[in-house]
Each structure stands twice: as C-alpha cells, then as structure tokens.
Amino acid sequence: MNISGILVIVSPQRVDSMVEQLNGMDGIDVHHIEAATGRIVITQEAATIKDEVDGLKRIRALPGIILAEMSYHNFEDDTELLQGLPADLDDADIVPAFLKE
Numbered sequence: 001m002n003i004s005g006i007l008v009i010v011s012p013q014r015v016d017s018m019v020e021q022l023n024g025m026d027g028i029d030v031h032h033i034e035a036a037t038g039r040i041v042i043t044q045e046a047a048t049i050k051d052e053v054d055g056l057k058r059i060r061a062l063p064g065i066i067l068a069e070m071s072y073h074n075f076e077d078d079t080e081l082l083q084g085l086p087a088d089l090d091d092a093d094i095v096p097a098f099l100k101e
Helices: 012-023 049-060
Strands: 002-010 028-034 039-046 065-075
Touching: 002 012, 002 049, 012 028, 012 039, 039 049, 049 065
Parallel strands: none
Antiparallel strands: 002 039, 002 065, 028 039
C-alpha cells in the first residue's frame, strides 16, 4: 500500500467544488481545507507507485487546479522500482509566480 500526502491549490472561490470532486475520487481523503488561500491537504492511497503517480496526474488534470504536489510518500510491500522521477512530474520550473513571492 502506498500513501501520499498531496497539497492542492485552487482559487478560493473553487475550494468547495474542488473538495467535493476530490472526495469523490477513489483513494482520496481530504484532511485540511484553508478556504481563504485555496489550499487543500489530501492523502491518497494506491496499490503501487505507478497507481500513485497516475492518481497525482488525474488530480493535476482536474479543471481549476493551480498546483498539486506530492509532499509525502510512504510505501509498504511495494516491489515496483522506479529508476527516477517520471519526466512529466519533473516540473520544478513551472511554479506559479504568486507562490514565489
């Protein structure tokens, strides 16, 4: 079982609808909502690392997502071995300007 902590950022006016969407996704639990800043903290459970990465990609593809980043990862009994960070997740240079302030 793989468990990841993910920070999701949306515009403050979209927080309620995004929380509803996230709660409707398999393996996702919303743990903290900061409505004024649009920050949502979730955990994701997945069977494999690949499933975990695919889940993050699905979250990132949701309309209205400004940022979705994995901040924590724990795995147990996963025999899958990745040789590095998947290229489509290596996007360190696309941080929105307002987050750099």
